[in-house]
Amino acid sequence: MAKRKQAVRIGLGLAAIALAGSIAHAFGETPDSRGGPAPGAAPGEQEEQAFFRSNRFTMPEPARADVPKTAIGQGYARIGENAGLELYMDKTTYAIAVKNKATGYVWSSLPDSKTMRGEDLNEDWLNAMRSPFLFDYFREGDATPATGNYRSQHGKALSAKPVPGGMDVTYALPDLGISLTVRTVLDDQGLVVSVPNDAIAEKGSGRLAALQPYPFLGSVRQADVPGYLFIPDGSGALIRFRDQQSRFDEPYVGEIYGSDVATTGFGFANAVSYPVFGIVHGAGQNALMGVVEQGKANAEIVAYPSGVNTNYYWVSPRFKIRSAYFQPTSQSMGGINTFTKARTEGDKSTRYVFLSGREADYAGMAAAYRAYLQRGGQLPERPAAAASDADRDVPAEIDFLGGDVEPGLIGRHVLKLTSFGEAKAILEDLRRQGVTRVTAVLKGWNSGGLNGARPAKPSFAGELGGRSGFEALRDYAAAQGIALSLETDYTDLLKGSPRTNVRSDAARMITDRLLEYPFVSKFVSSLYKDLNGYFLRPQSALRLAKDDFGVFREDGLTSLALNGTGSTLFSDYGGKAPLTRTDAMETYGKLLEEAGKQSLRLLVNRPNDYMLKGASAYLGMPLESSQFMYATDTVPFVEMVLHGVVDYYAKDANHQADPAEDVLRMIEYGAYPSFVITKEPSWKLQNTPSSDQFSTAYGDWAPEIKRRYDLANEALKPVQGAYMTGREVPAYGVVKVSYSNGAAVWVNYTGRDYRSGAVAVKARGFAVTGGGEP
Numbered sequence: 001m002a003k004r005k006q007a008v009r010i011g012l013g014l015a016a017i018a019l020a021g022s023i024a025h026a027f028g029e030t031p032d033s034r035g036g037p038a039p040g041a042a043p044g045e046q047e048e049q050a051f052f053r054s055n056r057f058t059m060p061e062p063a064r065a066d067v068p069k070t071a072i073g074q075g076y077a078r079i080g081e082n083a084g085l086e087l088y089m090d091k092t093t094y095a096i097a098v099k100n101k102a103t104g105y106v107w108s109s110l111p112d113s114k115t116m117r118g119e120d121l122n123e124d125w126l127n128a129m130r131s132p133f134l135f136d137y138f139r140e141g142d143a144t145p146a147t148g149n150y151r152s153q154h155g156k157a158l159s160a161k162p163v164p165g166g167m168d169v170t171y172a173l174p175d176l177g178i179s180l181t182v183r184t185v186l187d188d189q190g191l192v193v194s195v196p197n198d199a200i201a202e203k204g205s206g207r208l209a210a211l212q213p214y215p216f217l218g219s220v221r222q223a224d225v226p227g228y229l230f231i232p233d234g235s236g237a238l239i240r241f242r243d244q245q246s247r248f249d250e251p252y253v254g255e256i257y258g259s260d261v262a263t264t265g266f267g268f269a270n271a272v273s274y275p276v277f278g279i280v281h282g283a284g285q286n287a288l289m290g291v292v293e294q295g296k297a298n299a300e301i302v303a304y305p306s307g308v309n310t311n312y313y314w315v316s317p318r319f320k321i322r323s324a325y326f327q328p329t330s331q332s333m334g335g336i337n338t339f340t341k342a343r344t345e346g347d348k349s350t351r352y353v354f355l356s357g358r359e360a361d362y363a364g365m366a367a368a369y370r371a372y373l374q375r376g377g378q379l380p381e382r383p384a385a386a387a388s389d390a391d392r393d394v395p396a397e398i399d400f401l402g403g404d405v406e407p408g409l410i411g412r413h414v415l416k417l418t419s420f421g422e423a424k425a426i427l428e429d430l431r432r433q434g435v436t437r438v439t440a441v442l443k444g445w446n447s448g449g450l451n452g453a454r455p456a457k458p459s460f461a462g463e464l465g466g467r468s469g470f471e472a473l474r475d476y477a478a479a480q481g482i483a484l485s486l487e488t489d490y491t492d493l494l495k496g497s498p499r500t501n502v503r504s505d506a507a508r509m510i511t512d513r514l515l516e517y518p519f520v521s522k523f524v525s526s527l528y529k530d531l532n533g534y535f536l537r538p539q540s541a542l543r544l545a546k547d548d549f550g551v552f553r554e555d556g557l558t559s560l561a562l563n564g565t566g567s568t569l570f571s572d573y574g575g576k577a578p579l580t581r582t583d584a585m586e587t588y589g590k591l592l593e594e595a596g597k598q599s600l601r602l603l604v605n606r607p608n609d610y611m612l613k614g615a616s617a618y619l620g621m622p623l624e625s626s627q628f629m630y631a632t633d634t635v636p637f638v639e640m641v642l643h644g645v646v647d648y649y650a651k652d653a654n655h656q657a658d659p660a661e662d663v664l665r666m667i668e669y670g671a672y673p674s675f676v677i678t679k680e681p682s683w684k685l686q687n688t689p690s691s692d693q694f695s696t697a698y699g700d701w702a703p704e705i706k707r708r709y710d711l712a713n714e715a716l717k718p719v720q721g722a723y724m725t726g727r728e729v730p731a732y733g734v735v736k737v738s739y740s741n742g743a744a745v746w747v748n749y750t751g752r753d754y755r756s757g758a759v760a761v762k763a764r765g766f767a768v769t770g771g772g773e774p
Helices: 043-052 113-117 123-129 362-375 384-393 420-432 464-482 536-556 581-597 609-614 637-644 659-668 696-719
Strands: 008-010 076-081 087-092 095-100 106-108 133-139 142-149 156-163 166-172 176-185 190-195 206-213 227-231 238-240 252-256 276-281 286-292 299-304 312-320 324-328 334-338 348-356 398-400 402-409 412-416 438-443 483-488 492-494 516-518 531-536 559-562 600-604 615-621 647-650 674-677 724-731 732-738 745-750 754-756 759-761 765-769
Touching: 008 536, 076 166, 076 176, 087 166, 087 190, 095 348, 106 299, 123 142, 123 166, 142 324, 142 334, 156 176, 176 206, 190 531, 206 348, 227 299, 276 312, 276 362, 276 412, 286 362, 312 348, 348 362, 362 637, 362 724, 398 696, 420 438, 420 464, 464 483, 483 600, 536 581, 559 765, 581 600, 581 609, 600 609, 609 615, 615 637, 637 724, 659 696, 659 745, 659 765, 674 696, 696 745, 696 765, 745 759, 759 765
Parallel strands: 398 438, 398 674, 438 483, 483 559, 559 600, 600 615, 615 647
Antiparallel strands: 008 765, 076 087, 087 095, 095 106, 133 142, 133 206, 156 166, 166 176, 176 190, 190 348, 206 312, 227 238, 227 276, 252 299, 276 286, 286 348, 299 312, 324 334, 402 412, 492 531, 516 531, 724 732, 732 745, 745 765, 754 759
16 A cells, blocks of 8 residues: 655744843753753854753753663562552561563662762651651641651551552651551552541641652652653643752742642742652653642642752652641731641542653653543543544634723723624634634623622623623624633622622631732732732632523523633631632532533633533643743643643733744644734723733734734644644754644744754744644
8 A cells, every 4th residue: 555645734934033141041051061052153043052952942852871670679578469560568668669560660769778878868868768758747836847757756667457459557656646557559550659537646746747658759869860850830841860960949849729828828839730740760761650639639749859958859749737827816917826727638649650661751641641630530531523623723712801990080980992893893804814713702791891890790791782792792603603702700709799798708718817819919000909809719609600600501602711710729717617628629620510511611721630621621821831940841741631632722922022932832832822802902901900911902913813823723723633642852942743643743943944854844933744644
């Protein structure tokens, strides 16, 4: 049978990338330490090459170096087995080792004793590395947490009881009067390490604050093993193993679902939407992926690069058991420091999935995590229509800002920014321009405008054309196949909303104070100092959503856009019994069920993992990481999990600083374009809470919408509905993304044309090769 001729589509070169004058390099490195610019490069070219070696991008994988296998140490006994793995435990240290039957590779929770002896480790860190768990604790009357480990606290093993697939070991910490059980088992999917809540006893002066079972599983000293840590920061980030590194004061700490503001108050936190992490020992050879299962609502991902306290790289979950907080005792804000008395709810557990061969890298982890979510019903299977999606144009998200409030002579009034009729006219113009598939989201459609009444009542602002104007827009959208959604939110509450009462519907902190915050930042506008926001109690959110969904369906709507509800999680101490974060997750799950009962599609802004099962689309997809100095690479992990299952849209183009790079990154990450649009000129927003929207006028954006849409359509139409199956970086600034239908998208960020065999990619351009498979 003759080979099908390979299809090649070449994207036109984009505008030059504006390079920053100074580049922040991972680990404080110079460009030379990451390979350096090519010898003889001109100064401008050197700067560009240095840019693509920064942690804003992904590095090429180094030449393969085989990772040596290690044997199971003396003193270990096999305690569990499944089809592919064997689980061992040391009879004296209770360290564990997992052996891959097919490859013979061994993962150990105990770093190699020879390398530890060669390190300048103090006694505390030596004890920590040899302990089956680390922990933080409080003592009665002292709200300052202390750090400990099993060995330094003279721990004792009270019992070791075999259970199906593994072992229950009960430990005692006599000095603190604490005992707990760590269960380590193999099931048919991998290793599960858990701490049952009912097996924790605290009968002395000590109270657990945090717990990390087997934190050094898979740890690596410097670059003794080639590979990296994967952390779920933004779209995803890597911390590669190196011999030379800077010293850092703090590890990476990613708080799963962000901090619980009801306990800790408002403050900065590295929020993590997906409780997943990983370690690679030789890309394409050995990897493990960890997923926090039980207890994830009160946990964080902690990653130590070499250079923080020790020369070891390691990553693990840390389960929060109790938290310190300040309890006011007077109106003058006098008070005491204390800690929560009750332990956080439920058992704590982490699942480890072991990967080998071609699956042993961050792309393999993404595929494994997708399969994990699908098995658990958290992510839908690949849509049945996915195979024919390549015949359709890609969608573009157009967010219309309808109305917002501004000060008037007497109080505040709604300022019209885009009427329903004007939105219809813009959609008609986009269609004439060839933007054929639109996901339209109406913001500020309701009486009171975007920031005048929250939660929004299902009533259409008269200033925008009222119900009749909306119905005309709705009918036009339906006739043209345009997905029209109203944006709503069940997280924020504004005082004065006719639907709610602050005292009964606003969540409360553990101190009994309302969860209150300045709704409009002083950096956005000083005109709204009196406008305070509150967090809506999850039970109230469910009640209002249930009422609204029925009304929306009666109004002929088939989809809604959820703003903050999908990404915000907090406990609530306002009822007779506290509502935990796990309870809140379950409540928001019921909200998804109510939408399903009304056959409403939900477009969710940056959904946490527990919201994915009800998300028809993902809005505001991050296309970058935080670029912490210890991170070496940014990778599209989240995108590799979701592509082909859930459509996702980039953050709006209105705020992007570098249009050329942003378009290429959108294409590389498989994200669809997004824009915030008004009919009125942008200066009219200057006295509204939306004054941080500097450029929104459709007249200004129409050509750019058309340009970006055409580029996205050319690049991404052939891979719609397909899984991302692989990603290669053949050279700095050049990326190849492979898809399950046989297509590949090549992106060249550099200022030089790139060629690989028959594939040529223009400078600052893209190419699509192959495709056509189901």
